[in-house]
Amino acid sequence: MTDGEGVLERVLRVLGCFSEDEPAITATTLAQHTGLASSTLHRLLATLVAEGLLSRGPGHTYVIGSRLWELGELSPLSLRLRETALPHMVRLYEATGENVHLAVLDGATPEASSALYVGRLTGRQSIPTLSRMGGRNPLHVTGVGKALLADRDEPWLERYFRAPLVRETVHSLTTEAALRADLARARTLGYATTREEMTLGNVSVAAALGRVDGLPPIALGLVVHLERADERRLAPMVVQAAKDLRHDLRKA
Template sequence: MMAEGMLARTMSVLACFTEDEPAVAASGIAERTGIPDSTLYRLLSDLVAEGMLARAPGRTYTIGPRLWELGELSPLSLRLRETALSHMVRLYEATGENVHLAVLDGATPETSAALYVGRVTGTGSIPTLSRMGGRQPLHTTGVGKALLSTRDAEWLERFLAMPLQRETTHSVTDPVALRDEIARARSRGYATTREEMTLGNISVAAPVAAVQGLPPIALGVVVHLDKADVRRLSPLVIQAARELYHDLRNSH
């Protein structure tokens, strides 16, 4: 019980760090976790000693190098991202646009999102909200809709029963309309979004066929509205997804 309690406390501490606040003071951690000061001090000291956390300027803490090192041992890094990188680079060279690699992450439809595990971009690419390790909604992103197209009827029924958040005025949140878009993505082999996550952006993404030992995968590009040519981009994305599947299937 004590070990379980310590693990739960450790996870609650780690959950305090976010993209918006990567450095957090001990007082902030105490406020968010409710862990008593004396216990928290010992826990933070132990986490720093093990490299799970690191001390930062302003008496704050950040995620430590050991935690990053362990994360890099995940199949999402060692197998998926390493295999996908060459395909992503070729897709970037062919389009000059942001290339994203994402997987379906979540224990249930209600908690699932698109987890970004790879990204290739350049100085001429339009800025996006995505980042490595970031999570974005499934219904408003190209890779997210491509991932939705891989789900069965029961899974989708549960997902579409939830209230879906509107990220922009163009976000598709109506279950009937979204179901139609998922059906179209399945029939043509790729999904699209049009200013649904970020105004001025269009995305084109394709699912990667199921690979044993990995979660559902999608590969996509994000382009500026003025430069978007879906008829040119979609075959490139589909081909990249197929080639990635071929390499992943043969990698183990």
């Protein structure tokens, strides 16, 4: 434990252990991850459970509690963005039958930024994707991520390109020159695309909303199977849905 560390820092260290890969964690594992003394950790866990921030799960595990979910739903990303976006996402899904994704740009610095998914609609016929509500994906290999990148200014992009572009598939763009060329194309077209860059067989089409006061940068997109990826048909629908959503958000 770091000298002088406060209770809040300890709480954040504990909560930071939970992830999509580890949604349920034992006290023993939490002790290993946090380095907190057993007595300190157990007192902290008891308080977090009593306050509803954590709950007891099966097999002597802890899981995220309903109170933490309740507080998260008070975020503007839920109350304002997702609630306003839902009718537009439904119309886009009904028109295409494909996965609809709503994402925002999130990160303390450009180098550490990613696409945070705040809305998702899918159906039985939609192709499986790696995205989930509250999940993150890299910017350079996702449609919504590229749309967000294409909307950034040059100083921001210069910092972003300081970090390596990790390859997710054989089709991922992993050089600055290649990605910059793709972003230039996206600015010209008014929407961004990926072709099997995050998941083989998947194609995405996405558009950024532009600036909306009080919210981070936003993008709306579709993910479809390669065989159904009719860009000429899908892109206008995505662009129009993004424009309509931006209009409603600016009124909200």
